[in-house]
Amino acid sequence: MKRKKRTAIFQWIIIALLIFIVLFPLYLVVINAFKPHADIVTNPISFPKSAFLDNFSKAWRTAGFSRGFFNSIRLVVTTALIVLAASAFAGYALGTKRFTGKGLLLSYFLLAMTIPVQLFLFPLYGVFAKLDLIGNIYAVSFVIAAINIPLAVMLMRTFFVGVPMQLEESAMLDGANTRQILFQIIFPCVKPGFITVAVIVILNAWNEYLISSTFLQGEKNFTATLGYLSLNGGSVTFDQGMKMAGSLIIVIPILIFFLSLQRYVVDGLTAGSVKE
Amino acid sequence: MKKKDSKYILFMLPAILISASVVVLPGINTIYSSFTDWNGFAAKKNFIGLANYISLFQDKYFWIALKNNLIWMALFLTVPVVIGMGVALLLLNRKKGRNMLQMIMLIPYVLAPVVTAMIWKNIIYSPTSGLLQFINQMDLGFVLKTPLTSKNFGLIAVAAVDIWHFWSYLMIIYLASLRQVSEDQVEAAKLDGANAFQRFRYVYYPNIRPTVRLMQIMIVIFSFLAFDYVQLMTQGGPAHYTEVLSTLAYSAAFSERKIGMASSISIVMSFFGLIASVVYMKLSRGEERD
Numbered sequence: 001m002k003r004k005k006r007t008a009i010f011q012w013i014i015i016a017l018l019i020f021i022v023l024f025p026l027y028l029v030v031i032n033a034f035k036p037h038a039d040i041v042t043n044p045i046s047f048p049k050s051a052f053l054d055n056f057s058k059a060w061r062t063a064g065f066s067r068g069f070f071n072s073i074r075l076v077v078t079t080a081l082i083v084l085a086a087s088a089f090a091g092y093a094l095g096t097k098r099f100t101g102k103g104l105l106l107s108y109f110l111l112a113m114t115i116p117v118q119l120f121l122f123p124l125y126g127v128f129a130k131l132d133l134i135g136n137i138y139a140v141s142f143v144i145a146a147i148n149i150p151l152a153v154m155l156m157r158t159f160f161v162g163v164p165m166q167l168e169e170s171a172m173l174d175g176a177n178t179r180q181i182l183f184q185i186i187f188p189c190v191k192p193g194f195i196t197v198a199v200i201v202i203l204n205a206w207n208e209y210l211i212s213s214t215f216l217q218g219e220k221n222f223t224a225t226l227g228y229l230s231l232n233g234g235s236v237t238f239d240q241g242m243k244m245a246g247s248l249i250i251v252i253p254i255l256i257f258f259l260s261l262q263r264y265v266v267d268g269l270t271a272g273s274v275k276e
Numbered sequence: 277m278k279k280k281d282s283k284y285i286l287f288m289l290p291a292i293l294i295s296a297s298v299v300v301l302p303g304i305n306t307i308y309s310s311f312t313d314w315n316g317f318a319a320k321k322n323f324i325g326l327a328n329y330i331s332l333f334q335d336k337y338f339w340i341a342l343k344n345n346l347i348w349m350a351l352f353l354t355v356p357v358v359i360g361m362g363v364a365l366l367l368l369n370r371k372k373g374r375n376m377l378q379m380i381m382l383i384p385y386v387l388a389p390v391v392t393a394m395i396w397k398n399i400i401y402s403p404t405s406g407l408l409q410f411i412n413q414m415d416l417g418f419v420l421k422t423p424l425t426s427k428n429f430g431l432i433a434v435a436a437v438d439i440w441h442f443w444s445y446l447m448i449i450y451l452a453s454l455r456q457v458s459e460d461q462v463e464a465a466k467l468d469g470a471n472a473f474q475r476f477r478y479v480y481y482p483n484i485r486p487t488v489r490l491m492q493i494m495i496v497i498f499s500f501l502a503f504d505y506v507q508l509m510t511q512g513g514p515a516h517y518t519e520v521l522s523t524l525a526y527s528a529a530f531s532e533r534k535i536g537m538a539s540s541i542s543i544v545m546s547f548f549g550l551i552a553s554v555v556y557m558k559l560s561r562g563e564e565r566d
Contacts, residue, residue, distance in 0.1 A: 014363075015377065019377070019380055021440070022440075025396060025399065025400060028399045028406075029395055040406070041409070044409075044410050086290040086294055089287040090288050090292075093285075093287035093288055099282055099283075099285055100285070105292070107557055109295075112299060114494075114497045114549055114552075114553045114556070115299060115546065116549055117501075118525050119306055119545075120302035120306060121302075122302075122309070122542070123535075142298070147298070149291050206388065209508070210507075214530075228390065232394055238404075240402070243398050247394065247398075250388075250391055254388070258382070258386045262379050262382070265386065266382075270448060
């Protein structure tokens with residue numbers, strides 16, 4: 001019995017240590033966001049003496065967060081809509097139907113999930129430049145959507161597989177057409193699938209770096225993430241307090257999003273990756 | 277009675293067209309460009325055969341980058357796997373508080389690489405203000421330099437941040453997989469007197485092996501694609517010591533304007549990924565049929 005207790009304590013120490021490693025950098029962000037730069041240089045791990053709020057207004061202005069968040073929301077919503085529309089139909093066909101070329105398409109989407117962005121980035125940049133789409137949020141959404149579609153299709157498919165076939169058959173006997181069957185019967189059944197895919201795609205698009213930093217040039221087209229990144233360049237580099245305030249500003253919305261929808265995040269991450 | 281119906285290919289069209297226009301067509305263009313001297317602007321591409329590949333294989337920075345990708349792979353195949361599996365096993369039988377702990381541990385994973393990279397670069401690794409500088413202020417008899425500018429530790433310092441961001445993803449996957457192992461099997465092993473290690477070795481592990489293997493393959497693929505953290509924290513510097521294939525390709529394309537050369541690097545990267553992808557596809561299709 002004593003040995004068991006010792007193991008339990010040992011296990012809790014490991015868990016506590018990991019939680020500390022996970023949270024400590026974020027703790028540093030929170031406390032230092034409220035301190036002027038000089039205080040951070042003196043001691044970055046102490047509590048702020050008083051709440052120094054100038055950091056936040058300075059970070060907000062320097063990073064252009066008003067415009068950045070607006071652009072991010074446009075980017076994320078457009079991406080999610082494109083991905084949901086395309087993956088719902090594809091997932092339905094792949095999950096419930098048999099047709100020629102299905103095996104090939106499944107293989108394609110599996111393979112496409114792991115294709116490096118660099119394989120198509122450079123010619124795509126040429127096309128964007130030619131069509132004058134550099135800096136166009138919606139065009140960039142389209143690219144990010146294309147990258148997310150393979151994963152979304154495979155995810156959606158797993159949800160459609162669970163829909164009983166009889167539902168569709170009896171509706172067909174009642175004389176419903178394909179459109180009615182899909183929109184009134186099948187899609188409502190896979191609502192959790194839509195939410196899961198939306199949550200994962202929103203996270204991916206919000207956090208995306210390589211595509212958006214390449215194509216979204218010009219400050220007025222910056223997403224919140226790119227605006228935040230600009231806090232680290234040029235003359236503003238030294239103000240650690242402002243940078244921590246900027247970090248806090250950008251972490252909070254995504255943290256709220258994650259904490260309120262964490263069940264779907266975990267579902268989306270594990271579905272398809274856990275092999276039975 | 278399922279019959280084959282070709283109209284369902286129409287349902288696939290939006291997904292296929294979007295994917296093909298962004299991934300497949302430009303991808304084919306990249307393959308072709310890798311045999312040309314295209315600079316990205318000129319209308320004309322001169323076919324130069326294997327010249328890009330030959331000069332790439334003679335470039336010492338290419339070999340540094342490839343070596344760094346392999347180090348990256350070795351780090352990711354071990355460190356986050358061991359931590360992730362260890363924590364998953366610890367949480368498996370701890371129903372109280374499990375969701376809470378899982379949620380906290382996932383926080384770094386849901387933050388943008390831009391954000392986690394900058395937080396570490398600024399408040400942990402910065403030589404002028406932050407944790408590292410604070411430790412140096414305490415006069416402990418040694419002076420820590422920022423690892424990001426170090427020849428030997430630069431890459432490890434960058435990988436450490438990515439591992440901080442990534443490990444909990446593996447933990448979540450392992451935990452979900454471990455929870456599907458039938459409790460009867462575990463109980464039976466317990467009755468037979470199997471200790472914790474034996475239960476893992478003979479009951480849990482054989483059951484979750486497909487998932488573990490899948491994750492290993494994913495790690496191999498993504499190790500050859502590693503970009504964000506290196507680009508954000510060191511840009512491959514100092515003096516190319518932390519260069520990886522993707523940053524090499526990126527600077528060839530956007531700093532040196534050698535799209536042909538950049539394309540050949542992309543092809544090499546994709547080649548390594550493709551080998552792993554084919555293995556991955558074989559495995560996942562094989563298991564679907566079971």
